[in-house]
Amino acid sequence: CVGKFRCSSSRCISSTAQCDGHVDCEHGEDELSCVRVSGKSSVLQVLSEGVWSTVCSEDWDPELGFSACKQLGYSRSGSEVLRGVRGRLFLKLEKLLLHFFLLLIDTVSVRSCSVWSAQCGSRPQFSTRIVGGNLSLEGQFPWQVSLQFQNEHLCGGSIVATRWILTAAHCVYGFAFPQVWTVLVGLTEQPVSVSGAKYLSVEKIIYHARYRPKGLDYDIALLKLVEPLAFNGLVEPICLPNFGEEFEDGKMCWISGWGRLRMGVSLHSARVPLISAKACSQPEVYQGYISPGMICAGYLEGGTDSCQGDSGGPLACEDSSVWKLVGATSWGQGCAERNKPGVYTRITQALTWIHQQMEVRKKYGD
Structure with missing residues (x-):
């Protein structure tokens, strides 16, 4: 062809x-x-x-x-x-x-x-800017969700539409059975401590057909909810970037999640800069592993990073007061180690796949 x-x-x-x-x-x-x-x-x-x-x-x-x-x-x-x-x-x-x-x-x-x-x-119920802190407040990341496997937090995810959650393929690969998953929205602490948090059933799980568990590319998946979400300030979608949209190296963005979850832990967040593919591909960093479908973020000196349990969660960047999903937490060597920043699925490279999944399942009633 x-x-x-x-x-x-x-x-x-x-x-x-x-x-x-x-x-x-x-x-x-x-x-x-x-x-x-x-x-x-x-x-x-x-x-x-x-x-x-x-x-x-x-x-x-x-x-x-x-x-x-x-x-x-x-x-x-x-x-x-x-x-x-x-x-x-x-x-x-x-x-x-x-x-x-x-x-x-x-x-x-x-x-x-x-x-x-x-x-x-948008974040209609959050106006305070956190400086130097890492505990998230209600409404600060209203698109953040917890993916619960048999009622236990396993990964993070992002709300991108009324019935669609975007996450990492490695979170669901091998056990993509909707009945064993629930999506928890509108919360900052686990176990749930706010009345606005809701458990939602999953209708369908779709991961990228080219994802392989021993590989690192195409690490993206979508979960379709049984019922559409009601957005209320504490629960809001994050924008997908546009086709061909570029986010400059060094731009400060936010990561969030419940990494290394313990009982009573709050949603944590951190401000991290985007790292160029050239810098992230240096021999002492990730030489040979950074593909066009990946984007790095963090500090080469270490100290701030995503970790286990954050997988699938958002790398969110603000652009003219609009928050966009630039990456989904994918992989990294260790957590916050020197020359080992976080690696995220680059959403701009996956837009065609994302829209196709949302569109084809709407068109054919799936």
Whole structure:
């Protein structure tokens, strides 16, 4: 299928047939992932004739925004069925793209997906900035969840939509049975000490098909909840980054979790800088192990790091008062050791997979 699109049945179709409004693959995967939000400016783009093109903002309305959000896997409720880019959205975008207007969408339109996915990346019940401390307060990381395996904390995770939790594949690989898992939201201490904390049942667990337990790449998984979450300030989603969005080396971000859990322990957090792939690949650090799908964060001198029990939890960065999920805690040598910073799954490299899982399961009612 060199130069072509491969269907799940291994059938090859022309790349220009992808996202043309006509289903050519048996399972319709050629009409998935046809919309993306790209770059730091959050430009909406659609795939047309094998090329990603920027959408003109003229004649934009909420219905088109809603259709675009549904194509990304978001919707107002979990029961709605995705219609894809066909219909009015496809026809109108196609007409606009013929004019090749490379205009940015109005800010309100750009944030449509955030609005319909419950205005991600905000902390409405937290205003205090912690300096030099590591105990987290209620509402400081409202997207943080605890993944409970047979009622015991095993890993962390992040809320990315009303029914979706993002975590690490190594947390669930080998025992991806929904009935033995629960998701605990809205808490800072374990055992649960606040009335707002809730246990939620899991409907489905999906880990990346290319993840292998002896490997370190593709360490990402999604948990679909049985019922959608109600966002209330203590429980909020974190934004996914945009396609192609870059986060500069040295940017200060936050990690959080219940690593090395003990009875009565609180949610801990730490402020850590992002480390360049070049620095993280030095011979004395992780030479040969850092792939494009990974991002490092922490201090080469050691002292602050994620640890066992933090796996799958968020590496969150604030960008213009909006919090984005830059990484998911994946691996590291020891905890807080010199020249052994934390390594995280790079979310920007996994966006296509994330949106595909959310979209295809909405489209086919899975």
